[in-house]
Amino acid sequence: MSRRFPSSLVVRLLALSVLVSVCSIAATAWLAVRTTTRAIRQEQGQAISEDARIYEALLGRAATHTDWRGVQPLVDRLARETGHRVVLTTQDRRPIADSADAAGAGHRTPLPDRASATVDPLAVDAGVSRTRSDDRIDSRAAGPFRLTRAERTRLTALAQRRVTCLRSLGLPAAVTTAPGGRPHVDSPGYTGDRCADEVLDRPTRSESRALARLDALVDACLGRRGSGPVQLALDLTWRATATRDPVNEALVSSCLDSARREQLAPYVAPAALLFIGSPDNAAAASPFDLSAPNRLRMAGVVGSVLLLTVAVTTGLGLQLVRPLRALTAAAQRVKAGDVAARVQVTGRDEIGRLAEVFNEMSQQRARLERLRTEMVGDIAHELRTPLSNIRGWLEAADDGVVPADGALVGSLLEEALLLQHIVDDLQDLAASDAGALRLHKVPCDVGELLQQVATAHGGRADHAGVALSVDIADGIGSVVADPVRLRQAVANLVSNAVRHTPPGGAVTVTARREDDAVVIAVADTGGGIRPEELPRVFDRFWRAEKSRSRSTGGSGLGLAIVRNLAHAHGGTVTAESSYGEGALFTLRLPGEGQGREQASSRRGAPRSGGV
Structure with missing residues (x-):
């Protein structure tokens, strides 16, 4: 840098301001301290008690309900009784309930970076809760x-x-x-x-079932750690059922705690962040008992100090302090996990250059975080489907449902090769937005490819009670495409259709030619998609079922991957649905002639799409 950062000037200005202020108001500061210390302590004690009261009320609500629906009246009542603003949000700070909504406040104070407490009946905050328990599980969570x-x-x-x-x-x-x-x-x-x-x-039938389930969870945990089983009582005491090896009490306690949390998780509300604002009367001034001459002298000294401080520091200090404060606040936001934190560049000096470098660093960090998140999501989604197919066929063979012949081994080998191919290309998929996705296009027999997909997913469909069929038009021929990627796209559509079709329903895969294009359609008889949700079905990580339960859906990446693979092949994918009557997904790919021309024109060029 061409100029030295004038830190010594800031230090001298601050030292001068502190010296003048200390010398002029030291005589009055101790009076204010003595008259307000007791009031402040009493107010702090009351605030802590009120915070604990709010926390306990919301904790009891979470321990006895499976979600936060209907919590707004409780939040409003607590706010009225304590005079605080009470805000409840999800872990990612999406609002659940806010007492300011009932008050009709036009302008709301932004929430602080740090929550007052986390309301989680399975992990009670010992610093706020009035009750104490070794396992930190709220006793009301039955x-x-x-x-x-x-x-x-x-x-x-x-x-x-x-x-x-x-x-x-x-x-x-x-x-x-x-x-x-x-x-x-x-x-x-x-x-x-x-x-x-x-x-x-004696335990009731409900308690016996719950106790047996808890006992099984504890024994499974102990088994994974190489310890013998135990027998639980209704009061959660235990005794070893095998006398060969001694049982580690600390290990049993650890397994019991984790098993209780696993068993209680579906019966309590998810963890939420609690923000408690200051009471409306927090700004009440403390009384002062000063004589008239003292007040006049104090007013003169304070006025002189203010004039001197403003004159000396305003012109020279604010220009340096303001951008540094902005940088500090942005750095703290980054530290708290806000990857979108940026600062406004207001100059071309050293501080302005520092702000530019900070913005570049924050932007790069956000990009790397996004790529990491997408990579994790892609791995979790893409490895699940082939692994589930392999497991399903192996279990069927083990149960004697299907013969373990060469056809089965060949099918399993194909799934294993697909799985290996996906693993090898995971890095390319994560970097596809940067143009690194590679397609190996060759002529593919459409009918044979669809039959392979149906065979791979047949076991899963049978298990779900769904009829899976393939209807291939005569003369469908072949299409120029990457066979692994195309099979991946169709498999995602079929898996999605089977997942959302109830038992007794049907999933139909059809293929036909339209002009110079090959059209592959996957239709199901499930519940369909709401009209307002239909435009978003191909968005990454989007799902209509907000709880993201694995019993009703995947990670929300499958349809987004289908769209990107279709675009990478020069094709399109669309979705149609009548709510309550099922859905139809149509994958349209260029014909063999057009596909060869596109493959030739794009050979060696980076791919702009992403999966």
């Missing part, structure tokens, strides 16, 4: 251990009968109910077994 109405009624009647018996003996007794609905009889100081009822102490 999940499958929650009793049915009939079980609660029956056990409550037994508990009341036991209380009546104890009271008849002159003993104090009362019924308390656990979060799962199980009643307990508390009799302080009494440890005998009179008035005992084995039915009351």
